[in-house]
Amino acid sequence: xxxxxxxxxxxxxxxxxxxxxxxxxxxxxxxxxxxxxxxxxxxxxxxxxxxxxxxxxxxxxxxxxxxxxxxxxxxxxxxxxxxxxxxxxxxxxxxxxxxxxxxxxxxxxxxxxxxxxxxxxxxxxxxxxxxxxxxxxxxxxxxxxxxxxxxxxxxx
Amino acid sequence: xxxxxxxxxxxxxxxxxxxxxxxxxxxxxxxxxxxxxxxxxxxxxxxxxxxxxxxxxxxxxxxxxxxxxxxxxxxxxxxxxxxxxxxxxxxxxxxxxxxxxxxxxxxxxxxxxxxxxxxxxxxxxxxxxxxxxxxxxxxxxxxxxxxxxxxxxxxx
Numbered sequence: 001x002x003x004x005x006x007x008x009x010x011x012x013x014x015x016x017x018x019x020x021x022x023x024x025x026x027x028x029x030x031x032x033x034x035x036x037x038x039x040x041x042x043x044x045x046x047x048x049x050x051x052x053x054x055x056x057x058x059x060x061x062x063x064x065x066x067x068x069x070x071x072x073x074x075x076x077x078x079x080x081x082x083x084x085x086x087x088x089x090x091x092x093x094x095x096x097x098x099x100x101x102x103x104x105x106x107x108x109x110x111x112x113x114x115x116x117x118x119x120x121x122x123x124x125x126x127x128x129x130x131x132x133x134x135x136x137x138x139x140x141x142x143x144x145x146x147x148x149x150x151x152x153x154x155x156x
Numbered sequence: 157x158x159x160x161x162x163x164x165x166x167x168x169x170x171x172x173x174x175x176x177x178x179x180x181x182x183x184x185x186x187x188x189x190x191x192x193x194x195x196x197x198x199x200x201x202x203x204x205x206x207x208x209x210x211x212x213x214x215x216x217x218x219x220x221x222x223x224x225x226x227x228x229x230x231x232x233x234x235x236x237x238x239x240x241x242x243x244x245x246x247x248x249x250x251x252x253x254x255x256x257x258x259x260x261x262x263x264x265x266x267x268x269x270x271x272x273x274x275x276x277x278x279x280x281x282x283x284x285x286x287x288x289x290x291x292x293x294x295x296x297x298x299x300x301x302x303x304x305x306x307x308x309x310x311x312x
Contacts, residue, residue: 027226070183072300110298137293139309142266144228153295 002098005050005062007039012059013052020081022120031079034064048078051098053091060086063095065103065111073109075099096131104156111156117148128152158254161206161218163195168215169208176237178276187235190220204234207254209247216242219251221259221267229265231255252287260312267312273304284308 005013010032017023017031037046047066052059061082068074077099082091103111113133115124125135133152142149161169166188173179173187193202203222208215217238224230233255238247259267269289271280281291289308298305 030226070186071298074298109301112295136295137307139268139292139307141311142227142230145265151293151295155297 001054002051002094003054004043005035005038005052009050009052009059009062010035013050013062016059016061016081016083019084021084022124023081031064034078049099049102051095051102053094053098059083060089061091061095063099065099067106067108068112071110073107075103075106075108075111077111077113092127093131100154100156109156111154113152115150115152116143117150118146125150125152157210158207158250159210160199161191161194161208165206165208165215165218166191169206169218172215172217172237172239175240177240178280179237187220190234205255205258207251207258209251209254215239216245217247217251219255221255223262223264224268227266229263231259231262231264231267233267233269248283249287256310256312265312267310269308271306271308272299273306274302281306281308 013031013035017028034046034048035050038048038050040046043049043066047069049065050062052062054060061080063077064079065075065077068076077096080092080095082095100111113128115121115128117125117138129135133154135150136153137151139149141147169191170188173184190202190204191206194204194206196202199205199222203225205221206218208218210216217236219233219237220235221231221233224232233252236248236251238251256267269284271277271284273281273294285291289310291306292309293307295305297303
């Protein structure tokens, strides 16, 4: 079941990020700061909406999305992470659908997901294509030399 | 002369933003919040480097740039604003050069400037092309329907 993340989910969110395997240490470390802002100021004010996919007490994955300032209806999908033990159970797709429904309800027009062009992120890029996103822009060597930025867009 | 902005520049920065003519109210209102973070936490921690171009006590323009998290050497150029009374005196170009020099010194590889595709922003787009930037990506209808996002890049 998809629901907003709560303080009690902190440890599981951290563990999933660390276990996911695709995030480097700097990326893993960036999640607690966003989570703190979300808990402290709320999703709207912080700009970070945290949602989780839960079965009973267990969090199987989480997503972070947020409104892009100075736009009319653009939302960034910052993050989707699924526990490796829950792979092949469509948890990522359910989280993505959860974000899209919330964005639609908020009157959003566009969801934007930035990701890397490296081989490691090929499953991520395929995931976005499969779920109706289009790579509308590529910036060469963005993250670092040899690591391009892909901007995936879904127009709702 | 280019220098870091100080608390004493607050009013002139506000006046230039309001008089510049191209920023909407939401954009004008967003500058004081960024300036407060810059003064309170410093340029590095806030992510907002404010620089001004000054003649004597008078601020003729300002720019805001900052490091893009989770990249190796990418800097966003958030803002350049020049007092309408100081147009045609290369203030914008001096501010841009000031940002580029600082980014180079910090080991930056890429400067990225996002701007609008509307007719109103044509002088801005021409300014970036003239100063060596390339529109490497365009996202249709990004800011709002009919208002595209242009991503200009300079590789240092």
